Amino acid sequence: MENKIIAKSIRSKSNFITVLFGVGFFIFLILLLENNSVLKNDYEKNIRTIGLIIIVLIILYCIYYLLNHKRIYVYKNYFEIKELLRKRKIYFSKIKKYSSEYIEGEDFTWTEHYIILDTEEKITLKDFDYSNFDYFFSFIEKRFKKYIKTN
Structure with a gap:
């Protein structure tokens, strides 16, 4: 019997849009450097x-960041973290x-x-991811x- 997914993560749209905008901006910079x-x-x-x-290395890193984003699936007895080339149960x-840390940055705050x-x-x-x-x-x-608690 296969386990059913109880919950799964959804990637933050603002991070995705920001990285895509950055890739477009750097491609525009390449065009400017080549033509002018x-x-x-x-x-x-x-x-x-x-x-x-x-600039090309920055673009490749942004694409890697988008593709390697952790996707989390929660099951009854475990959760899975899926990345680009790795899957962990x-x-x-x-x-x-377990611990958490509240972090205040210049522009926004998040919890790790x-x-x-x-x-x-x-x-x-x-x-924030x-x-x-x-x-x-x-x-x-x-x-x-x-x-x-049981342990």
């Missing part, structure tokens, strides 16, 4: 090439400790949740608190 530059010597050509490489009985397993592995979940964080994390929290 009259190069007189090798030094200017090398500087432009280095600039293009840096974390059983609630394996959770040793730390889940520490029996193997001393630390899993970090940030609430998901639009329904409180919904799916309440299922996780309720289940692993039950296991922590």
Whole structure:
């Protein structure tokens, strides 16, 4: 019998739109560098090439960030964290400790949740990455608190 998904995460639309806007902006910068530059010597050509490489690396990192975003699925006895090339099952009985830290940045505030397993592995979940964080994390929290109390 296959387990049914109780809750799942939904990616924050504001993060997604911001990263897509950034990718578009950097592509626009590449077009500007290519079309509006009259190069007189090798030094200017090398500087432009280095600039293009840096911009392309930033674009590749933004695409990697979008593709590697953690997706979380909550089941009855465990939850799964799926990333681009990795999938992990974390059983609630394996959770040793839980803590959270409220962080104030310049522009906004967020909470980082730390889940520490029996193997001393630390899993970090940030609430600004998901639009329904409180919904799916309440299922996780309720289940692993039950296991922590029994242990």
